[in-house]
Amino acid sequence: MGKNQQSESLAGYSPRGPKGGCTDIICCVFLFLAIVGYVAVGIIAWTHGDPRKVIYPTDSRGQFCGQKGTKNENKPFLFYFNIVKCASPLVLLEFQCPTPQICVEKCPSRYLTYLNAHASEDFEYYKQYCLPGFQKNKGVAEVLRDGDCPAVLIPSKPFAQRCFPAVHAHKGVLMVGNETTYEDGLGSRKNVTELVEGAKKANGVLEARQLAMRIFEDYTVSWYWIIIGLIIAMVLSLLFIILLRFLAGIMVWVMIVMVILVLGYGILHCYMEYARLRGEAGSDISLVDLGFQTDFRVYLHLRQTWVAFMIILSIIEVIIILLLIFLRKRILIAIALIKEASRAVGYVMCSLLYPLVTFFLLCLCIAYWASTAIFLSTSNEAVYKIFNDTSCPVAGKTCNPETFPSSNESRLCPGAHCQFAFYGGESTYHRALLGLQIFNVFMFFWLANFVLALGQVTLAGAFASYYWAMNKPDDLPAFPLFSAFGRALRYHTGSLAFGSLILAIVQVIRVMLEYLDQRLKAAENKFAKFLMSCLKCCFWCLEKFIKFLNRNAYIMIAIYGTNFCTSARNAFFLLMRNIIRVAVLDKVTDFLFLLGKLLIVGSVGILAFFFFTHRIRIVQDTAPPLNYYWVPIVTVVIGSYLIAHGFFSVYGMCVDTLFLCFLEDLERNDGTPERPYFMSLTLKKILNKTNKRQEEA
Numbered sequence: 001m002g003k004n005q006q007s008e009s010l011a012g013y014s015p016r017g018p019k020g021g022c023t024d025i026i027c028c029v030f031l032f033l034a035i036v037g038y039v040a041v042g043i044i045a046w047t048h049g050d051p052r053k054v055i056y057p058t059d060s061r062g063q064f065c066g067q068k069g070t071k072n073e074n075k076p077f078l079f080y081f082n083i084v085k086c087a088s089p090l091v092l093l094e095f096q097c098p099t100p101q102i103c104v105e106k107c108p109s110r111y112l113t114y115l116n117a118h119a120s121e122d123f124e125y126y127k128q129y130c131l132p133g134f135q136k137n138k139g140v141a142e143v144l145r146d147g148d149c150p151a152v153l154i155p156s157k158p159f160a161q162r163c164f165p166a167v168h169a170h171k172g173v174l175m176v177g178n179e180t181t182y183e184d185g186l187g188s189r190k191n192v193t194e195l196v197e198g199a200k201k202a203n204g205v206l207e208a209r210q211l212a213m214r215i216f217e218d219y220t221v222s223w224y225w226i227i228i229g230l231i232i233a234m235v236l237s238l239l240f241i242i243l244l245r246f247l248a249g250i251m252v253w254v255m256i257v258m259v260i261l262v263l264g265y266g267i268l269h270c271y272m273e274y275a276r277l278r279g280e281a282g283s284d285i286s287l288v289d290l291g292f293q294t295d296f297r298v299y300l301h302l303r304q305t306w307v308a309f310m311i312i313l314s315i316i317e318v319i320i321i322l323l324l325i326f327l328r329k330r331i332l333i334a335i336a337l338i339k340e341a342s343r344a345v346g347y348v349m350c351s352l353l354y355p356l357v358t359f360f361l362l363c364l365c366i367a368y369w370a371s372t373a374i375f376l377s378t379s380n381e382a383v384y385k386i387f388n389d390t391s392c393p394v395a396g397k398t399c400n401p402e403t404f405p406s407s408n409e410s411r412l413c414p415g416a417h418c419q420f421a422f423y424g425g426e427s428t429y430h431r432a433l434l435g436l437q438i439f440n441v442f443m444f445f446w447l448a449n450f451v452l453a454l455g456q457v458t459l460a461g462a463f464a465s466y467y468w469a470m471n472k473p474d475d476l477p478a479f480p481l482f483s484a485f486g487r488a489l490r491y492h493t494g495s496l497a498f499g500s501l502i503l504a505i506v507q508v509i510r511v512m513l514e515y516l517d518q519r520l521k522a523a524e525n526k527f528a529k530f531l532m533s534c535l536k537c538c539f540w541c542l543e544k545f546i547k548f549l550n551r552n553a554y555i556m557i558a559i560y561g562t563n564f565c566t567s568a569r570n571a572f573f574l575l576m577r578n579i580i581r582v583a584v585l586d587k588v589t590d591f592l593f594l595l596g597k598l599l600i601v602g603s604v605g606i607l608a609f610f611f612f613t614h615r616i617r618i619v620q621d622t623a624p625p626l627n628y629y630w631v632p633i634v635t636v637v638i639g640s641y642l643i644a645h646g647f648f649s650v651y652g653m654c655v656d657t658l659f660l661c662f663l664e665d666l667e668r669n670d671g672t673p674e675r676p677y678f679m680s681l682t683l684k685k686i687l688n689k690t691n692k693r694q695e696e697a
Helices: 002-011 025-048 083-087 090-094 123-127 140-146 193-246 248-276 296-301 303-326 328-347 349-377 408-412 433-467 480-491 493-519 526-560 564-577 579-612 630-668 681-687
Strands: 077-080 101-104 156-159 162-165 167-170 173-176 181-183 189-191 381-387 417-424
Touching: 025 349, 025 433, 025 493, 193 328, 193 579, 193 630, 248 303, 248 328, 248 579, 296 303, 303 328, 328 349, 328 433, 328 579, 328 630, 328 681, 349 433, 349 480, 349 630, 433 480, 433 493, 433 526, 433 630, 480 493, 480 526, 493 526, 493 564, 526 564, 526 630, 564 579, 564 630, 579 630
Parallel strands: 077 162
Antiparallel strands: 077 101, 156 162, 167 173, 181 189, 381 417
């Protein structure tokens, strides 16, 4: 215990701060009050909201289609009486088609008109697409005038639980089902092109839907192998870190050589594919002439594709080789830091699992934000309005569907309908919904940044306790990670809230700028676009700078326990006094970590490529048949990168912490018995520093 106290007094290391108290208490109180308000907003949203409005489509009476426990339980699809009216500009204003809509059990599969059906045996089939409770006690003209039934049924397909006409092209002719024309219900035949405006949005997403379904099918048959690939990436990341602890120098150079070899093999493979396609019919077509194709395998049959891949890989290869030539001396210094970080992580091995804690807390923040946003957006009341095809003095006014048939409005406009328009309201709560949504987004950014800051301070505290221990690892606390986590929550919650608050404000401003930019895209004001671009660029740079400053401020908080402003100022001027070391050592270390990620991701990606393209077999198993073999490959590559990033993020925090501790050690100590160096023997040898022995009594 005496050694620990001596170490802390010599280094100035004080986890609780100069006076052993809490820091930035006011910000801690603000965070607590904000969380209480956030919980209150969530309770209010959950009380008034109804997520069914998002999940289920709504008919003209505001009733949900396909919801269990209602009369529409067995009617999951929404049917439009006349989908041509959905192309009306009124849809853009009211977000509702000015035509009756009902819930049906299935979409129409036959072409049929009411004129032909009402006097035939097809009436029972036709009746299910009329308003609920419709009876055959009116003439054809009266039924169509009152909107009790649709004038015509057209073969349709469901999309997003809504029935859209099955419009397709056959030999250059637009067809609905097997028809090129349709009747309007009164015996007059019209061309199918009149339906295209009402159905073009649905048809535009049919190809995207087919692509999505094929991708989903690939996931269903390859998910097992995807998980195996991610497990391999996790094992490689852990193995890489373990080997780096004992063989840092060798592993760094081997890693660099392996990356160069992997890129070289990629260049060779691209050239072999390019040579194999020589003389093959159609392989000389350019990418521009081919255009966009949903089946990406077509591009692999073009020589130009492999030439592009070969050029890109060659450029990357040359850049990496040039960087290695000019930074070879600095790499030796970075290796020493990585070795020291390897020892620190080795003594605090549980730190590799801490990203799981951060991930879990971030998932909670995302889940609470998303659920609150959904409940807020669905907490409006059903609003009914009067819709009419012709000019009507009361069109667009609110109405009550139960009393509308006997009201004065129905007599003024005989052909008008009172149907569901949207969800809204005029109460104080409804007018405050926009502000509550903005508060919800702001709190999400604040809490998410707080979780990230907590992880950074926790890891920095654990690794700082390793550096400032004179006799490593004897002077280390019993549980350095848990001790650092407790100190961060007990003493520095306010400082973490302060730093994350500043970053959250900047991020909310960026979100608002993105929203304004989307609104101004249609504008032709070039000055406004230029000003918006400048603002977006400035706030992007400001966010990056604040993240960098916060990260180093949190390290100083973990070392000395000072408040956020003091820690940020000290960290900034410390880095400025050592700007060359910061620019070289920190970036070279980041570059080495990037090479490690590339090696892991590249190895797993190449293995996945050979496996899913049936070029190798694992024991007796082979890859399942796929629509697009790039789907599992891309998934494995992205997942491998995220896994490697999680492991290396701990390493990166360790290197940054040890680097700041190292700079503080150099500035505060001189190697005398009163102020000895706390750095490792390797760093002392690199810098030619030694601790002077005390004179014998």
